[in-house]
């Protein structure tokens with residue numbers, strides 16, 4: 001089976017799915033194996049698995065059904081982040097989206113932090129697939145009938161646009177953008193290390209007071 005259909009295997013046998021976080025009769029929630037942000041999960045609905053997002057989420061009832069899993073996965077992303085990193089984030093920093101031309105065949109929704117600075121983000125296409133309207137935001141469904149993103153040709157052009165990050169245009173220089181993303185990642189990760197070191201230090205102090213002999 002080609003990698004394009006890898007989720008079909010997980011739907012058939014969820015226990016075989018690496019990074020499985022949650023499962024019920026309607027969805028799987030898993031860790032993205034190639035995370036593009038520091039926390040990046042996927043919701044894989046069991047229903048409508050062969051439909052494109054544009055097609056599947058035409059149906060308001062289906063949207064309503066999946067909404068509670070979007071909320072749940074967003075909470076999971078937030079709590080994973082706060083357990084891992086000191087840098088504060090809020091719900092506004094969560095991206096919930098589907099790619100307009102998904103690279104994997106089975107229907108899935110990305111739920112992730114908006115840092116886009118994971119080491120796995122390796123090229124212009126990776127970046128633009130989340131940073132441009134190529135990513136259809138969850139709140140945009142159902143797409144209007146005249147939305148250009150019903151056309152795969154239009155969507156693929158969006159991947160070729162300039163690289164824009166925090167209002168700065170990096171044109172086609174993925175190398176320069178990646179340097180900026182590395183700086184951002186280092187700041188977030190170093191912050192965590194400092195916090196962990198402090199916790200360790202205060203833990204040691206506490207242990208010392210506990211073990212020091214009574215005067």
Ligand SMILES: [Zn+2]
Pocket residue numbers: 098099102103104108110
């Ligand atoms: Zn995807």
